[in-house]
Amino acid sequence: xAAKMNPDLKKEREGASFDPEKITNLLYGGPDRVTSKRxxxxxxxxxxxxxxxxxxxxxxxxxxxxxxxxxxLVVQKQKELGIxxxxxxxxxxxxxxxxxxxxxxxxxxxxxxxxxxxxxxxEQKAKWLKMAEEYAIIGTYAQTEMGHGTFLRGLETTSTYDxxxxxxxxxxxxxxxxxxxxxxxxxxxxYCVLMAQLYIHGKxxxxxxxxxxxxxLQDHKPLPGVTxxxxxxxxxxxxxxxxxxxxxxxxxxxxxxxxxxxxxxxxGTYVKPPSSKLAYGTMVRVRSMIVGEASESLSKAVTIAIRxxxxxxxxxxxxxxxxxxxxxxxxxxxKLFPFLAAAYAFxxxxxxxxxxxxxxxxxxxxxxxxxxxxxxxxxxGLKSLSSWVMNAGIEECRMACGGHGYSHAxxxxxxYMEHTPAATYEGENTVLMLQTARYLMKSxxxxxxxxxxxxxxxxxxxxxxxPAAGRTRNVLDLGVLIEAYQHRAARLVHExxxxxxxxxxxxxxxxxxxxxASVDLVKAAKAHSQYFVVKNFAGRLTDPALDSAAQAxxxxxxxxxxxxxxxxxxxxxxxxxxxxxxxIRQARRHINALMAKLRPDAVALxxxxxxxxxxxxxxxxxxxxxxxxxxxxxxKASPLNKTDVHESYHKYLKPxxxxxxxxx
Ligand SMILES: CCCCC/C=C\C/C=C\C/C=C\C/C=C\C/C=C\CC/C=C/C(=O)SCCNC(=O)CCNC(=O)[C@H](O)C(C)(C)COP(=O)(O)OP(=O)(O)OC[C@H]1O[C@@H](n2cnc3c(N)ncnc32)[C@H](O)[C@@H]1OP(=O)(O)O
Ligand SMILES: Cc1cc2nc3c(=O)[nH]c(=O)nc-3n(C[C@H](O)[C@H](O)[C@H](O)COP(=O)(O)OP(=O)(O)OC[C@H]3O[C@@H](n4cnc5c(N)ncnc54)[C@H](O)[C@@H]3O)c2cc1C
Numbered sequence: 001x002a003a004k005m006n007p008d009l010k011k012e013r014e015g016a017s018f019d020p021e022k023i024t025n026l027l028y029g030g031p032d033r034v035t036s037k038r039x040x041x042x043x044x045x046x047x048x049x050x051x052x053x054x055x056x057x058x059x060x061x062x063x064x065x066x067x068x069x070x071x072x073l074v075v076q077k078q079k080e081l082g083i084x085x086x087x088x089x090x091x092x093x094x095x096x097x098x099x100x101x102x103x104x105x106x107x108x109x110x111x112x113x114x115x116x117x118x119x120x121x122x123e124q125k126a127k128w129l130k131m132a133e134e135y136a137i138i139g140t141y142a143q144t145e146m147g148h149g150t151f152l153r154g155l156e157t158t159s160t161y162d163x164x165x166x167x168x169x170x171x172x173x174x175x176x177x178x179x180x181x182x183x184x185x186x187x188x189x190x191y192c193v194l195m196a197q198l199y200i201h202g203k204x205x206x207x208x209x210x211x212x213x214x215x216x217l218q219d220h221k222p223l224p225g226v227t228x229x230x231x232x233x234x235x236x237x238x239x240x241x242x243x244x245x246x247x248x249x250x251x252x253x254x255x256x257x258x259x260x261x262x263x264x265x266x267x268g269t270y271v272k273p274p275s276s277k278l279a280y281g282t283m284v285r286v287r288s289m290i291v292g293e294a295s296e297s298l299s300k301a302v303t304i305a306i307r308x309x310x311x312x313x314x315x316x317x318x319x320x321x322x323x324x325x326x327x328x329x330x331x332x333x334x335k336l337f338p339f340l341a342a343a344y345a346f347x348x349x350x351x352x353x354x355x356x357x358x359x360x361x362x363x364x365x366x367x368x369x370x371x372x373x374x375x376x377x378x379x380x381g382l383k384s385l386s387s388w389v390m391n392a393g394i395e396e397c398r399m400a401c402g403g404h405g406y407s408h409a410x411x412x413x414x415x416y417m418e419h420t421p422a423a424t425y426e427g428e429n430t431v432l433m434l435q436t437a438r439y440l441m442k443s444x445x446x447x448x449x450x451x452x453x454x455x456x457x458x459x460x461x462x463x464x465x466x467p468a469a470g471r472t473r474n475v476l477d478l479g480v481l482i483e484a485y486q487h488r489a490a491r492l493v494h495e496x497x498x499x500x501x502x503x504x505x506x507x508x509x510x511x512x513x514x515x516x517a518s519v520d521l522v523k524a525a526k527a528h529s530q531y532f533v534v535k536n537f538a539g540r541l542t543d544p545a546l547d548s549a550a551q552a553x554x555x556x557x558x559x560x561x562x563x564x565x566x567x568x569x570x571x572x573x574x575x576x577x578x579x580x581x582x583x584i585r586q587a588r589r590h591i592n593a594l595m596a597k598l599r600p601d602a603v604a605l606x607x608x609x610x611x612x613x614x615x616x617x618x619x620x621x622x623x624x625x626x627x628x629x630x631x632x633x634x635x636k637a638s639p640l641n642k643t644d645v646h647e648s649y650h651k652y653l654k655p656x657x658x659x660x661x662x663x664x
Contacts, residue, residue: 006625008310008325009603016604018549023608026545027347029087034610037091040083044096045614049073055101056408057639060238067103067239068188074098075105075135095615100297101418102240105138107183110289112139115193115282119209119258128211132191137217139191140184141282142245143207147176150431152195152207152280157247159196159210159257163268166254168210170196170225170247178246181425185243186230190215192245193258195279200268209258209279214245225250236417275369277376284376286426287383288357294386295346297419298393301412302340303606304621305397308404309336310603311625327602333595335400339393340598340605341561344554345537346386352536353382374454377439380432381529387422388429394419401620404627409634411618430522433529437496437521440528444497456532459486460493472582476590478538478555481562485531487578488569492524527572534562553601560594563587 021034028034044050050073052066074097078084083092094100116129116139131137148154156177159168172178179185185192194212198205214226222228227246234242257264261273273279309327317324326332360375398405398412405412423429443457453461473480499520503513514521537558541551566573566587573579579587598605613623619630640646 003624003626006311006627008313009307009623009625012310012600012603013607015600017601018553018604019547020604020608020610022545022547022550023554023605024610026540026543026550027608028610030545033087036088037610038612040088040092041096041612041615043081044074044092045612047077047097049077050097054408054634054637055239056414057637060233063238064104064187064241067098067101070097071103071105099615099617100293100300101414102183102237104184104188104239104241105135106240107140107185108132108135108138108189110286111141111282112189112191112193114285115141115209115258116211118281118285119193119260119279120211121259124211124255124258124260137191137213138184138189139193140182140189140243141195142179142182142185142192142212143195144179144181145176146178146180146244147174149181150428155195155197155207157194157196158199159194159208160199161201161254161264161268162251163266165251166266167251168254168257170194170210170212170250170252172246172248178244180231180244181242182245183237183240183242185228185245186241187243188241189243190217190220198257198264198270200264200270205262205270206276207279208262210252211256211258212250212252223250235420236414237421274367275372277372278364278369281364283426284379285357285361287379287432288353290383290422290426291346291353291379291386292350293419293422294383294390295343295350297415297422298339298390299343299347299606299609300611300616300621301394301397301415302336302343303609303611304411304616304618305336305400305405306340306602306606307622307625308401308410308620308627311620311627312402314402327599330592330595332400333599333602334591335396337560337595337598337602338564339389339396340602341557341564342389342393343609344557344605345533345561346389348537348540349382349386349533353379373439373442374456377436378456378532380427381436381525382532383426384423384429384432384436385526385529385533387419391416391420391423404620404631407631409619409631411616411621414617433522433525434518436525436528437518440493440524441497441500441521444493457528459531460490462490472580472586475563475566475579475583475587476559478541478558478562481559481566482531482535482538484566484573484579485527485534485562488572489524489527489531491576491578492520492527492572496520496524523572527569530565534558534565537561553598553605556594556598557605560591560598563591563594567591 024034025031028037050070055063055066058066074093078089078092083089113132116125116132120128132139145155145157147156156172156174157179158171158173160171161168182192191211191213194210195207196210198208213223214228215222225248229244230241231244254264254266261278263271265271306327309332310325312326313323314326315323317328356378357375360371363371394412394416398410398416401410401412404410408414440457440460443453444460447453447461475481496517499517500513503516504510508516541555541558546554566579567584570584574581574584619634620627622630635641
């Protein structure tokens with residue numbers, strides 16, 4: 001018999017002003033997509049082969065083993081089921097089987113395979129791709145070293161060409177040159193794409209990708225000259241064997257260098273790529289996907305916190321009245337609704353980012369590499385902004401759940417632990433924002449020369465005049481808000497450029513001037529990315545998939561997202577009098593009014609994300625809201641409760657208590 005729904009959640013759903021299915025359809029690309037997503041998730045969630053004890057109750061080794069077992073099963077089952085589409089794989093495997101927790105094949109699919117596809121020649125793909133796709137070999141992406149992650153040109157691992165034997169000789173010349181962090185490297189992978197400094201006839205040509213076998217295909221032992229292992233427990237990522245790797249005079253054939261873009265001829269002649277940054281292509285790809293990872297993780301956390309806030313009753317708002325649902329406290333709404341709005345904003349941004357990525361890659365494949373700088377700048381900015389907001393949002397959601405948020409039963413700590421490194425991996429966020437800033441500075445200078453700019457920065461050409469101080473606007477109007485964000489971004493770019501120039505004029509060289517201006521440069525890059533997100537969100541409101549009720553509620557969310565950003569960064573908007581003090585006061589009032597209007601729709605808005613319970617993996621965020629009974633059940637399953645009296649009682653506590661009693 002189906003469990004009864006918690007009456008508060010039932011009422012919430014009955015009182016919503018719109019049909020969540022309309023928004024679900026928009027989020028996932030139409031009813032057919034939603035149907036297949038649900039079928040695939042349900043297939044994975046209900047498959048007895050994927051059932052196991054809660055990962056929170058396992059040791060790290062057990063977690064690794066469990067995830068490995070599932071990874072193997074998932075490969076077999078995907079094949080049987082004929083799942084090949086990326087969205088379908090995402091539903092079945094990433095969410096359905098793994099609930100977005102990392103596993104030992106993660107890097108094989110997210111970086112190793114894409115690097116082979118993107119950096120290998122046709123012959124190299126013919127040699128390795130099938131083996132990799134069929135999991136006859138398992139690989140990772142080994143780039144970061146103990147001493148260098150950010151500064152790729154500083155990598156120390158060398159690959160020295162020997163024209164006599166037509167081989168590369170791989171070496172780790174220092175301790176800090178030890179590869180450190182690559183996922184799935186420690187115990188799982190037998191191959192890797194190795195990023196190493198290419199040396200030919202004593203000359204360095206910078207980091208290049210090489211296909212390297214690191215373990216025997218017979219007994220999985222490290223090959224001669226290879227030292228490899230696991231780097232130990234981390235903040236999260238427990239199911240993943242992030243590893244270390246060293247080379248001592250390991251020889252690989254010449255054609256193990258991935259040569260789609262740059263080549264080394266048998267005699268040692270180096271053939272340059274059209275752009276040296278094409279070798280960094282896989283990172284751009286994963287950064288584009290991370291915007292999706294961030295939006296999805298934040299969406300899960302707000303789903304949990306908002307549902308729970310409707311089930312949770314606390315305190316007495318009015319004497320003698322029933323305790324209110326905590327979501328009725330406006331302060332609670334102020335904690336959660338801006339992040340609900342942000343989750344939607346980044347889901348839409350991620351869809352655009354993925355579209356732009358594939359569109360740009362099609363151009364790059366046909367030889368047009370002019371799109372690369374804009375793609376790099378956009379993906380760097382959005383990856384950073386979305387993962388920063390995700391981190392802040394998940395933590396806010398945890399605190400908004402009070403004490404229970406701190407328990408693994410809430411599901412929120414796992415989401416945080418697993419996804420917080422998105423701010424670090426694939427390019428540390430500040431570093432990437434500075435890359436976006438670099439592009440903005442270049443574009444700004446080009447606009448000063450009257451050159452035409454790429455679409456995403458075209459607005460820099462027309463930095464608007466500052467409007468007369470004291471002119472107030474209707475800040476609820478999305479057109480006004482988009483213009484305000486655009487103006488702020490253009491002004492901050494302009495000011496960062498001026499600061500750079502002033503530092504130069506004061507006698508600093510370019511790197512010192514850049515460093516001196518870097519706080520403002522990051523601010524400008526952030527403002528540019530925020531403008532993109534707001535404009536993109538507003539652009540989705542007219543999607544024909546929405547009926548008028550769904551459009552109305554999403555419009556409110558978009559207004560809330562934009563207004564909250566204005567209030568949060570009010571100094572930026574006030575500094576040059578673009579907005580007035582009255583505008584900001586109005587913005588605060590509008591936020592309160594919007595939150596009141598959104599309150600009855602909050603549960604339906606998180607339901608529209610369409611996360612089944614098995615994927616949320618949260619006692620607090622259960623669809624039926626039956627939180628308390630399941631909290632007790634969850635705690636009872638904890639390994640410490642397997643016996644009434646723990647064995648440590650007999651070992652330590654009993655003698656201790658008895659000795660103390662004997663002394664009395
Ligand atoms: C398909 C649908 C699916 C549904 C999706 C829905 C939801 C998705 C949900 C989940 C997503 C699933 C998967 C994704 C999630 C997780 C990923 C999994 C695991 C992650 C594991 C982590 C792996 C790693 O971390 S690998 C290591 C990553 N390392 C880095 O990123 C290093 C960072 N450093 C650098 O990139 C560079 O060194 C630098 C900092 C950018 C500087 O480079 P440098 O060479 O020093 O260059 P500069 O001299 O500074 O600049 C020269 C010039 O080049 C420009 N530049 C730099 N890089 C690039 C580039 N990549 N492309 C283009 N141009 C570049 C630079 O700006 C400069 O330009 P200029 O001269 O014109 O100014
Ligand atoms: C869970 C996880 C999984 C990972 N998986 C992989 C993988 O599969 N393969 C792989 O190769 N790597 C992997 N990495 C490594 C990851 O890519 C790097 O840690 C990341 O790129 C950051 O580099 P770093 O550690 O050198 O940080 P650092 O660069 O040392 O950063 C430290 C601080 O210095 C600042 N800083 C550094 N340079 C600058 C600058 N130029 N300007 C201003 N500030 C600067 C940063 O902002 C930061 O605050 C993984 C890391 C984690 C945490």
